[in-house]
Amino acid sequence: MALKQGDKIGILGGGQLAQLLIKAANKLGLKTLVFDPNEDSPAFNIATEFICEPFSNQKALESFSKKSDIVTYEFENIPLATIDIITPHCKVSPNREALKIGQNRLLEKAFINQLGINTARYSQISSKKELLEFCKLTASKSIIKTTTSGYDGKGQVVIEPGKINTAAIEIIENTECIVEEFQEFHSEASIIASRGESGSVLTYDSGANLHKDGILINTTVPSKLPKELEIEMALIAGKILNNLDYIGVMGIEFFVTSQGLILNEFAPRVHNSGHWTLDGCLINQFEQHIRAISGWPLGSTNRHSNIVMTNIIGEKITTDIKENQSIYSYGKKEIRAGRKMGHINTIHE
Amino acid sequence: MALKQGDKIGILGGGQLAQLLIKAANKLGLKTLVFDPNEDSPAFNIATEFICEPFSNQKALESFSKKSDIVTYEFENIPLATIDIITPHCKVSPNREALKIGQNRLLEKAFINQLGINTARYSQISSKKELLEFCKLTASKSIIKTTTSGYDGKGQVVIEPGKINTAAIEIIENTECIVEEFQEFHSEASIIASRGESGSVLTYDSGANLHKDGILINTTVPSKLPKELEIEMALIAGKILNNLDYIGVMGIEFFVTSQGLILNEFAPRVHNSGHWTLDGCLINQFEQHIRAISGWPLGSTNRHSNIVMTNIIGEKITTDIKENQSIYSYGKKEIRAGRKMGHINTIHE
Numbered sequence: 272m273a274l275k276q277g278d279k280i281g282i283l284g285g286g287q288l289a290q291l292l293i294k295a296a297n298k299l300g301l302k303t304l305v306f307d308p309n310e311d312s313p314a315f316n317i318a319t320e321f322i323c324e325p326f327s328n329q330k331a332l333e334s335f336s337k338k339s340d341i342v343t344y345e346f347e348n349i350p351l352a353t354i355d356i357i358t359p360h361c362k363v364s365p366n367r368e369a370l371k372i373g374q375n376r377l378l379e380k381a382f383i384n385q386l387g388i389n390t391a392r393y394s395q396i397s398s399k400k401e402l403l404e405f406c407k408l409t410a411s412k413s414i415i416k417t418t419t420s421g422y423d424g425k426g427q428v429v430i431e432p433g434k435i436n437t438a439a440i441e442i443i444e445n446t447e448c449i450v451e452e453f454q455e456f457h458s459e460a461s462i463i464a465s466r467g468e469s470g471s472v473l474t475y476d477s478g479a480n481l482h483k484d485g486i487l488i489n490t491t492v493p494s495k496l497p498k499e500l501e502i503e504m505a506l507i508a509g510k511i512l513n514n515l516d517y518i519g520v521m522g523i524e525f526f527v528t529s530q531g532l533i534l535n536e537f538a539p540r541v542h543n544s545g546h547w548t549l550d551g552c553l554i555n556q557f558e559q560h561i562r563a564i565s566g567w568p569l570g571s572t573n574r575h576s577n578i579v580m581t582n583i584i585g586e587k588i589t590t591d592i593k594e595n596q597s598i599y600s601y602g603k604k605e606i607r608a609g610r611k612m613g614h615i616n617t618i619h620e
Numbered sequence: 621m622a623l624k625q626g627d628k629i630g631i632l633g634g635g636q637l638a639q640l641l642i643k644a645a646n647k648l649g650l651k652t653l654v655f656d657p658n659e660d661s662p663a664f665n666i667a668t669e670f671i672c673e674p675f676s677n678q679k680a681l682e683s684f685s686k687k688s689d690i691v692t693y694e695f696e697n698i699p700l701a702t703i704d705i706i707t708p709h710c711k712v713s714p715n716r717e718a719l720k721i722g723q724n725r726l727l728e729k730a731f732i733n734q735l736g737i738n739t740a741r742y743s744q745i746s747s748k749k750e751l752l753e754f755c756k757l758t759a760s761k762s763i764i765k766t767t768t769s770g771y772d773g774k775g776q777v778v779i780e781p782g783k784i785n786t787a788a789i790e791i792i793e794n795t796e797c798i799v800e801e802f803q804e805f806h807s808e809a810s811i812i813a814s815r816g817e818s819g820s821v822l823t824y825d826s827g828a829n830l831h832k833d834g835i836l837i838n839t840t841v842p843s844k845l846p847k848e849l850e851i852e853m854a855l856i857a858g859k860i861l862n863n864l865d866y867i868g869v870m871g872i873e874f875f876v877t878s879q880g881l882i883l884n885e886f887a888p889r890v891h892n893s894g895h896w897t898l899d900g901c902l903i904n905q906f907e908q909h910i911r912a913i914s915g916w917p918l919g920s921t922n923r924h925s926n927i928v929m930t931n932i933i934g935e936k937i938t939t940d941i942k943e944n945q946s947i948y949s950y951g952k953k954e955i956r957a958g959r960k961m962g963h964i965n966t967i968h969e
Contacts, residue, residue, distance in 0.1 A: 273939045276949060294643060297666065300937055300949025300962070317646065317666060553899055553925070553946050553967055571943045571967065575924040576902070588649055590622045594920045597902050600625060600649025613649070618902055618920065 273468075273566035274340055276300040280561065281339030281361065283353065285312025285321065287601040287611065288345035288541050288557075291549075293317050295558035301565065306335050313601050314345075326353045336360035343519065343564050347374045347539055348420050364518040364564040365539045372515070373539035376418050376449050386510050389533050391526075392452040396443055402435060405450050412453035415439055417446045423609065424485010429453065454533055456526035460494050463545035464508035465520045465559045467569040472512050473559075474505045475552065475572045478544050478580075480524070486609060490544045490580040492551060496527065503532055511537065520545070520560035543611075547580040548572075550597045550616040576618050583613040593617070622817075622915035623689055625649040629910065630688030630710065632702065634661025634670065636950040636960065637694035637890050637906075640898075642666050644907035650914065655684050662950050663694075675702045685709035692868065692913050696723045696888055697769050713867040713913040714888045721864070722888035725767050725798050735859050738882050740875075741801040745792055751784060754799050761802035764788055766795045772958065773834010778802065803882055805875035809843050812894035813857035814869045814908045816918040821861050822908075823854040824901065824921045827893050827929075829873070835958060839893045839929045841900060845876065852881055860886065869894070869909035892960075896929040897921075899946045899965040925967050932962040942966070 274280070280296050282289045285307030293303045293314055302319040305312065308326060315321040320338075324331035326349060336342060336357040343364055351374075354367050363370075372378045380390045394405045396415070406413055410432060417426035426446070428438045442448060459480040466472045479494035480487055494501070508523055522542020524535040545556040554562070554570025562569055585608045588600045592615065600613040623629070629645050631638045634656030642652045642663055651668040654661065657675060664670040669687075673680035675698060685691060685706040692713055700723075703716050712719075721727045729739045743754045745764070755762055759781060766775035775795070777787045791797060808829040815821045828843035829836055843850075857872055871891020875882040894905040903911070903919025911918055934957045937949050944967040952961055 275939070276937050277951075294646075297643075297951070298948055300951055316668070319665070550902055553944065553965075558946075565939075567939045568941060568943065570946065588625050590624070590914075590916045592917060594917065595902065597907075597919065599647055602626075602646070602649055604626075616902075 274301060277302060278340040278565075279304055279319070279338060280565070281306065281335055281342040281357075282314070282318070282345060283307075283326070283342065283349045284345035285309065285314035285318070286345060287313055289314035290317060290601060291557040291599075292343070292345060292541065292561060295555070295561045298558065299561060299565070299567070301561065304335060304338055306332070311604065313603050316602065326350050329356050332356040333360060341564050343560070344370070345540055348422070349374075365521070366516065366518070369515045369517050369521075369539040373537060374419055376416055376421070376536070379536060380449070383511075383534050386514060388507050388510070389531070391454050391533055391535075393449050396448050396450045398443065399435065399440055402439065402443060402450060406430070406432065406435070409452045411455065413450050414453050415442055415448050415450050417442065418449055419447065424482070427485055454526040454528055454535075456528050456533070458494075458496075458527045459524065459535070460496055460500075460504070460527055461490070461522055461524045461542065461544040462504040462508055463520060463522055463542060463548065463556050464505075464512055465556070465563055465569055465572070466512040466517050467563045468518060468566045470513070471569060472509045473569050473572045474508050475545065475548055475556070476574045477501055477504050478547060480544050484609075486584060487543050487582055488584075489582065490547055492547050492574060492578050500527065500532060507532070507534065519563045520556050543582070544580075546599070546614050547578040547616055549599070550618070551576050551578045577620065579617045579619060581615045581617065582611055583615065585610055586612065588613050595619075623650060626651060627689040627914075628653055628668070628687060629914070630655065630684055630691040630706075631663070631667070631694060632656075632675070632691065632698045633694035634658065634663035634667070635694055636662055638663035639666060639950060640906040641692070641694060641890065641910060644904070644910045647907065648910060648914070648916070650910065653684060653687055655681070660953065662952050665951065675699050678705050681705040682709060690913050692909070693719070694889055697771070698723075714870070715865065715867070718864045718866050718870075718888040722886060723768055725765055725770070725885070728885060729798070732860075732883050735863060737856050737859070738880065740803055740882055740884075742798050745797050745799045747792065748784065748789055751788065751792060751799060755779070755781065755784070758801045760804065762799050763802050764791055764797050764799050766791065767798055768796065772836075773831070776834055803875040803877055803884075805877050805882070807843075807845075807876045808873065808884070809845055809849075809853070809876055810839070810871055810873045810891065810893040811853045811857055812869060812871055812891060812897065812905050813854075813861055814905070814912055814918055814921070815861040815866050816912045817867060817915045819862070820918060821858045822918050822921045823857050824894065824897055824905070825923045826850055826853050827896060829893050833958075835933060836892050836931055837933075838931065839896055841896050841923060841927050849876065849881060856881070856883065868912045869905050892931070893929075895948070895963050896927040896965055898948070899967070900925050900927045926969065928966045928968060930964045930966065931960055932964065934959050935961065937962050944968075
């Protein structure tokens with residue numbers, strides 16, 4: 272059943288992605304209810320309602336689910352236990368399985384490989400000994416990542432061949448981790464895919480991403496990748512979404528290497544590297560997600576403009592913008608190093 | 621001085637135009653405070669704050685002005701006395717003169733003619749005798765309009781040649797009116813113009829409008845008008861905005877006749893016939909207005925898509941939309957005949 276005017280979407284997480292989902296929902300005549308433990312959540316200001324409680328508060332979650340006509344999330348690090356409290360009362364989209372896989376690097380890579388899609392060589396790791404064994408197999412750098420809870424480069428340690436540092440030992444002894452072979456890539460690219468209730472999959476054009484210290488700096492469309500890689504990405508996206516019986520928008524990141532595409536990770540949610548769609552397409556990724564989870568028809572993903580999306584990280588938003596620039600402020604009060612304060616979409620020829 | 625992050629824009633009027641202005645302000649990191657006497661104002665739900673008081677409440681208006689860093693309006697029928705209460709405390713953009721002229725058909729036509737721009741032949745009228753005299757001068761139909769407070773065809777009576785009806789007599793004897801020669805037009809067109817603090821004027825492409833009973837049904841871009849008429853409209857817009865030292869967005873409506881362009885009216889605000897810009901340009905008319913009144917640089921008005929904007933009038937908003945359609949719900953609770961509930965932008969080749 273499709274949501275109708277005035278129905279309410281529950282959103283777990285109240286950051287800038289929730290904020291942009293709320294705007295899309297509002298445009299379509301839908302109400303929103305945001306749940307986030309952080310009282311400074313930027314999405315609270317524009318949500319129809321909000322609940323500021325821990326993700327473990329069963330009573331608050333039950334009330335949240337009963338008030339919502341559908342529940343979604345802006346962030347993959349939502350505890351599965353939270354979802355399990357909600358499920359008896361309200362449908363969650365994307366589904367639990369997608370979230371479970373998307374929040375755990377080990378499950379994610381196993382799932383991806385099982386679909387016949389390439390990932391970096393990796394291994395679960397919990398001791399220095401295991402790390403040494405893995406490093407023997409590869410001549411290149413390795414990268415240790417926490418199995419869960421990582422984002423924006425948090426929880427990652429790079430190790431040079433044969434040089435296991437203290438940071439590496441510390442992280443593997445204290446947290447569940449995996450180690451991956453570091454990819455010497457030509458470029459990084461991502462694709463934003465969407466799947467509606469009818470099972471139809473639509474993808475946006477791929478974007479070329481530049482990261483620094485694990486944080487996305489900018490995304491450029493068109494990505495200028497060869498057409499066959501663009502098609503391969505779309506087919507991979509279709510495979511993943513269909514296999515998960517996924518409803519909503521997903522961001523999928525790739526390394527483009529001399530051996531072809533290597534899938535880095537996917538996020539079962541709207542994605543920073545899809546912010547260009549806000550000014551590049553009739554229906555942007557946020558509205559697409561809302562249309563999908565609401566049972567509405569998906570919108571066109573055709574791109575009408577060439578765009579460079581640049582994140583504003585850890586600095587003030589100024590009025591010093593050009594005619595061909597569209598700026599998005601997340602309205603965050605406190606500026607912190609590495610904190611995403613907004614982004615700018617710049618049109619180029 | 622340009623507004624900075626977190627500064628507050630006061631908006632007089634809380635309808636759908638205010639709603640769309642609020643979304644633009646929010647995107648730019650600006651807060652909003654809406655003032656409207658109607659407790660069901662659709663903009664109240666998403667404004668940072670709102671005040672629900674009559675436009676004559678001096679105390680409430682003073683508080684409103686002191687809290688605002690700039691004041692604007694979504695509707696030209698704001699009493700000038702309201703502006704006069706605000707002015708000592710806060711700047712109002714567009715300025716009082718533009719509002720004064722824009723809300724009075726007599727002043728408007730005199731101003732337009734004095735700039736050498738064509739309007740329909742018209743006369744102020746307050747008796748049956750004056751009406752008869754005017755009708756003698758023209759072989760075509762005439763149209764009586766209230767001098768002030770008209771919108772969406774409200775306060776208008778058409779009279780056939782030589783047939784003065786009761787409705788006509790009633791309106792001229794009870795309200796200040798003007799009578800105009802009815803224009804036999806090929807088409808109706810409008811242009812959305814903007815002027816920033818630097819004095820630069822930017823116009824969007826003209827749209828072809830279809831009205832029914834005085835209410836806009838749809839707008840099509842491109843309008844397919846000859847290029848010389850498109851340029852003439854832009855030049856007329858520049859003349860008006862510069863002459864008024866106007867800051868903000870203005871909608872200007874024309875009749876396209878065999879004698880050339882006839883200016884019908886202008887609205888000193890964002891305009892229904894500019895809703896296509898929401899999906900046709902990088903910077904839409906609402907954000908352009910906010911950028912202008914906030915002292916930010918204007919944005920590009922280049923059009924990237926062909927669009928038909930269709931109003932949803934007096935009916936329910938359904939999920940029955942196509943891939944190439946972007947829908948805007950104003951979230952109004954009550955559906956009434958002639959009430960604008962939302963609009964749809966449809967992309968076409």
